[in-house]
Amino acid sequence: MNKVGIRQLSLYVAWLVSVIATLGSLYFSEIRGFVPCELCWYQRILMYPLSLILGIATFQNDWSVKKYVLPLAVIGWSISLFHYLEQKVPGFADIKPCANGVPCSAEYINWSGFITIPFLALIAFTLIIILMLLIKPSKNNQK
Known part of the structure; x- marks a missing residue:
């Protein structure tokens, strides 16, 4: 696969990941x-715009x-990591407790003992970061 194909595929998959996360x-x-x-x-504030931005970029081939x-x-990755650690590491919840509503240390889901909603967001942000790093600008076209 040539460089343009890899860039296009990386952009498309990053968009798909952001849509699935949203x-x-x-x-x-x-x-x-x-x-x-x-x-x-x-985390939502940071993920939702990525669906729109990456979607437009995918169809415009805007690397x-x-x-x-x-x-x-x-x-978003940093917030997801902090949130996940707050759920899974004793003592982290004391650093910054959520002020109102649902406590950030609450786990609505806990699949296989480690997959929580912040973990899913962490994976999505990680994939998007990796896919963006795979997009290398061409020498004649700095897009």
Whole structure:
């Protein structure tokens, strides 16, 4: 596969990951009735625009979108990691307890003893970061 094919595939898969993450979060809150905690809202704020930004970039073959997507994904990844550690590591919850509503240490799901909603977000942000890093600009076209 040539460089253009790899870049296009990486962009498309990153968009697909962001759409699945967005729809998954909406499924958990709107269908399953799980009320998002404060950190979940921050992760949503960073993931939802990625669906739109990556979707437009995918259909425009705009590989320069990486400079906009990476900061959002890295910040989202950091929040997801902190949130996951708050759920799984004793003592982390004491660092910054959520002020109102659902506590951020609550686990609505716990599949196989380690897969929680913040873990799913962490995986989605990780995949998007990796896929963006696979997009290398061409020498004649700095997109």
